Amino acid sequence: MAAQMVASKVKRQALWIACLLLLLAATAWGWLYWQQRQIAQLQFLLQLEETQRTTVVTGPEYDKLRQRIRKEMAESGIDYALFLEDLENGNQFAIEPDKNFQAASAIKVPLVLFLYALALDKRLDLDETMTLTSSDLAPSSGGLWSYLPGRQYTLRQLAKHVIEDSDNTAANMLMRRVGRSNFYLFLRLAGARTVPAGPGKGNVTCARDMALYLKGIWVFRQLNPGFGEEIFQYLLHSKIDNRIPAGVPDDIKVANKIGSQIGFFHDAAIVLLPNRPYVLAILCHHPSETEANAAIARISRIIYEFQQSQPKAAQVIFSGVSVTDGREKKDI
Template identity: 35%
Template sequence: MKNIKKILSWILIIAIVVLIPIFSYARNLPKFTFGSRLLYSGTYGTDVEELQAMLNKAGFDTGTVDGIFGKMTLNGVLDFQRYKNFVPDGIVGPKTYAALETVSWADPIVYSVKPGDNLYFIAKRHGTNVQNIMDANGLNDGDSLYVGQKILIPHPPVEVPQQLNNATNYQELKNNIQVLISQYPGKYGVYFIDLNTGQTFEINGYDSFIAASTYKVPLNFYLYTLITDGKIDPNMKVQYTQADYEGGAGSIQADPVGSYYTIRELSRRSIEESDNIASNMIMRVVGRDNYIKFMESLGANVIPYNSNVTSPRDMSMYMENLLNYVKAHPDTAGELMYYLKNTIYNDRIS
């Protein structure tokens, strides 16, 4: 009996020794730049915290955002890798990092119906409502789901906190935004321009961030400068090849490889649907090197030479330049502005 008590006391001591470092990690995470190392079960740090926040926002549940790569985080990574048709090894390496760069929180989640599912529980689990799911999938009352069915789950609308509406000047607005974002994990960037006065403020505005689908704005901006200059015919047809394929947002993925689309149609889908394949086809036509030079010519500070990155300041600069370009060339670039005003994701920038 004494031996059993002694063994139990040692187990308790070992458990305390193991748990104390874990709690310590959660309070004071070591800092790592996202993408700078392999992430897998047992790793911890600010990059794991960023991974968890990113996957959760994209609809891949990692549980609590605590910066510790545990079982729930592993399941989220595995689900994401299966969604991308990767070999699901649970290790976040170069290929998974690259795929994460294309994830946009604005894009609806593609959900596979599981045994016992119904629309009510699916909606509750993802923070939306039944009607939103029905509208996104063209479902009617009484339609039944079947196991394995793929449905789109739109994200819940973003609500603007009241304190942001109560600001009386830009410094107060900036302070309110800083208070708001301090309540959430991850790193946030803001760059604000008053187009009437030119007044600006920023929060991490010049820092590098994963661009996700926002790169499609300068890409299509560049495309329309070529259309305006007569270098590209918007009615020119481009063939969809296997190399253009990319899952995620957009409807072209449902069409057969070999289909043809006009440049104008590709731009519309790239902007209105955030279509990844359409964007890849546009990039193929204009040339990535030329696209990079275009961003440099506008004065961008964060250039996506090797990875899909940008900064809040650069994105604001692209939009300001685009607005001025549309005013100067409404007959051509006005078409692009129409697409930007009619995106299917109406409660956020996609």
């Protein structure tokens, strides 16, 4: 009898534990679903999705562009990828657009995009202050890592440091504020093909995604000129201009963000060519930063000359519908 009572008690306890675990799992799933819905409904993401509903066309001129770039890079020994989007007509061109590269600081662009998307929907205030902690400190070209913990910065100030100075400490503070898992979810919902796995697990990106993030800034300027222009100005005042900007004339404005770490050198930019603005992302893997920088500048020059030579767009793009001039459709 005693044994039966003990067995019955054990069964009840096991059933209670199973029910508790099921309840916890359901609660966790419900919270994750709610979190995803909250981020998915951001105005910025909804607007960005609308801009992606276009039919893209290319033609023989893009084949010639591809041949010219490959000829230019044939003997460089550089592993590279690029993605171009004409912001006037939506045409896209790419070489190895989905190849993964170490992202380095290029990933800071969507971090600031996410911050401003949250601010646009009043999920946070850009004038909110954060206090620097010892866990935030990380050496970089920016200067925040040299300060003692305890200093305070607004989110807007941190965003400026992240883009203009590529400050790792400021990036760590923003990541702490928005949440790393939320940030990665934002990337997925934005349409990124490659999402980092986390610190030390592969901070990767691809040319297609970097072009998407820069296009996102262009979209943000249309959605909310005030916030969008702030991010755009950060990029215009970024400190490094020896990559994509080096390939265009000095009188053409270039809003860009680089990424650099050992063996990986990238740049992604909005080039304000009059009447033919475009987004360009170039990612390189090579031991020499000097050679990679020069290669990016050469590709940038070729792209600029191509864009400048293009006639007035004969394509009218509506949401989800494209009326073209009969050129061939291609997947890239």
